[in-house]
Amino acid sequence: MLETLITSALLAVVGIYCVVVKKNLIxxxxxxxxxxxxxxxxxxxxxxxxxxxxxxITQANLVGFAARAVDPLPQALVLTSIVIQLxxxxxxxxxxxxxxxxxxxxxTDKMNKLxx
Amino acid sequence: MxxxxxxxxxxxxxFIILLGFFIIFHGHLTPGGSFxxxxxxxxxFALIAVAFGIKRAEMLVREKTLRIMEGIVAMIIVILLLYExxxxxxxxxxGEMFGFWSAPEILSLNVVGGIMVMCALTLIVFLMIKx
Amino acid sequence: xxLRSVVLYLCIIILFISIVSVLIxxxxxxxxxRDVARYYIEEGAKETGSANLVSSIVWxxxxxxxxxxxxxxxxxxVGVFTIIVFGLKLTRxxx
Numbered sequence: 001m002l003e004t005l006i007t008s009a010l011l012a013v014v015g016i017y018c019v020v021v022k023k024n025l026i027x028x029x030x031x032x033x034x035x036x037x038x039x040x041x042x043x044x045x046x047x048x049x050x051x052x053x054x055x056x057i058t059q060a061n062l063v064g065f066a067a068r069a070v071d072p073l074p075q076a077l078v079l080t081s082i083v084i085q086l087x088x089x090x091x092x093x094x095x096x097x098x099x100x101x102x103x104x105x106x107x108t109d110k111m112n113k114l115x116x
Numbered sequence: 117m118x119x120x121x122x123x124x125x126x127x128x129x130x131f132i133i134l135l136g137f138f139i140i141f142h143g144h145l146t147p148g149g150s151f152x153x154x155x156x157x158x159x160x161f162a163l164i165a166v167a168f169g170i171k172r173a174e175m176l177v178r179e180k181t182l183r184i185m186e187g188i189v190a191m192i193i194v195i196l197l198l199y200e201x202x203x204x205x206x207x208x209x210x211g212e213m214f215g216f217w218s219a220p221e222i223l224s225l226n227v228v229g230g231i232m233v234m235c236a237l238t239l240i241v242f243l244m245i246k247x
Numbered sequence: 248x249x250l251r252s253v254v255l256y257l258c259i260i261i262l263f264i265s266i267v268s269v270l271i272x273x274x275x276x277x278x279x280x281r282d283v284a285r286y287y288i289e290e291g292a293k294e295t296g297s298a299n300l301v302s303s304i305v306w307x308x309x310x311x312x313x314x315x316x317x318x319x320x321x322x323x324x325v326g327v328f329t330i331i332v333f334g335l336k337l338t339r340x341x342x
Contacts, residue, residue, distance in 0.1 A: 005266055005269060005270070006266065009262045009266050010262070012261070012262070013258040013261065013262050016254075016258050016261065017254060017255065017258050020254050021250070021251055021254055047284070049278060054147065055288065055299075055300040055301060056146070056147060056298060056299050056300065056301075057213075057214075057292055057298045057300070058214075058298070059214065065288070066285070066288050066289045069288050069300075071281065071284040072284070072288070072291075072300040072301050072304055073283060073284055073287060073304060075301050076301050076304040076305045076309065077312075079151060079301065079305060080305070080312055080313065080316045082151070083151060083233075083316050083319065083320055084319050086237075086320075086323075087319050087320055087322070087323030088323075090240050090323050090324075090327050091323055091326050091327060091330075093244070094243075094244070094326070094327045094331055094334075095330065097244070097247055097330075097331065098330055098331075098334040098335065098338065101334075101335050102335065102339075143299065143302050144297040144298060144299050144302050144303070145297075145298050145299060146299065149301070149302050149305065183328070186321065186324060190321050193317055194314065197310050197311070197313070197314050200306075200307070200310060201310055201311070213292070213296070213298065214298060218296045218297065218298070219295055219296040219297040219303070221295075221306075221307070222295065222297045222302055222303060222306050222307060225306045226302065226306065229313075229317065232317060232320070232321075233320065236320050236321065236323070236324040239324050239327075239328070240324060240327050243327055243328060243331050243332075244327075244331070246331075247331055
């Protein structure tokens with residue numbers, strides 16, 4: 001429980017550091033993905049339950065299912081969030097491709113042309 | 117790529133597609149659903165595109181076909197979701213609990229959503245490889 | 248670099264604040280106060296007929312969320328196509 005929390009906070013720190021400090025655009029996109037994954041880990045760990053099982057009914061765990069299953073709502077919301085993260089990553093990568101074709105560099109310190 | 121990657125990709129490609137469609141079609145009984153299944157099928161196409169080049173992958177499924185199919189499938193998904201939200205309560209269908217036809221609405225939505233995810237991811241991968 | 252160390256200290260402060268704030272929140276690890284989860288677990292399979300409760304929530308109880316998600320996916324595909332095919336022309340024209 002606590003270790004999941006600490007892992008997600010550490011991943012969030014790594015992601016923020018990577019987005020703010022790194023100069024390469026691709027590395028910034030990777031940092032954004034790490035930060036989003038840390039938030040997914042935190043949301044999944046909200047549905048924690050002691051000795052829980054997956055929220056899928058089968059013939060084997062039909063008896064006493066409601067007393068043991070974990071919360072299925074954060075999992076569904078994280079499934080939505082993963083798709084949105086994928087869309088954001090794809091758009092950011094295509095914008096990085098466009099910046100490289102337009103300016104011939106990926107370094108954000110060298111992107112200092114004002115026009116033309 | 118070299119001959120080892122090409123041989124393994126050729127051998128493993130039908131099984132990746134089969135696994136993806138199994139996960140899509142059993143989304144209401146087993147773990148998985150529309151998004152993981154569609155991502156697995158798209159990863160199969162991406163494997164072919166990486167191993168054999170974009171020309172051979174376009175012989176399998178063309179980019180224009182993917183664009184048209186994604187538009188049509190997006191329209192179908194809107195109609196199905198509106199149908200399920202507003203009209204379904206009056207024509208509820210009954211099925212046994214663990215059978216394949218236990219939830220026909222969720223099955224149809226899973227199939228349509230999986231095809232849409234497959235088209236979108238394959239289109240994105242093909243466009244990025246072409247650059 | 249001064250920026251690098253400032254950002255690092257700021258990130259460590261954010262780490263401690265986030266851990267403490269989640270640990271003292273009333274939602275965390277408190278199963279008795281969750282009526283929505285209990286309703287989904289007990290009645291979800293009966294109402295929708297699906298054995299996979301996550302799938303029933305995604306496509307049935309919260310169907311409009313999923314409609315928005317598919318819209319985002321469609322928009323991302325169209326946006327990537329537009330940027331890659333027509334992007335350079337537009338940026339050259341704008342200067």
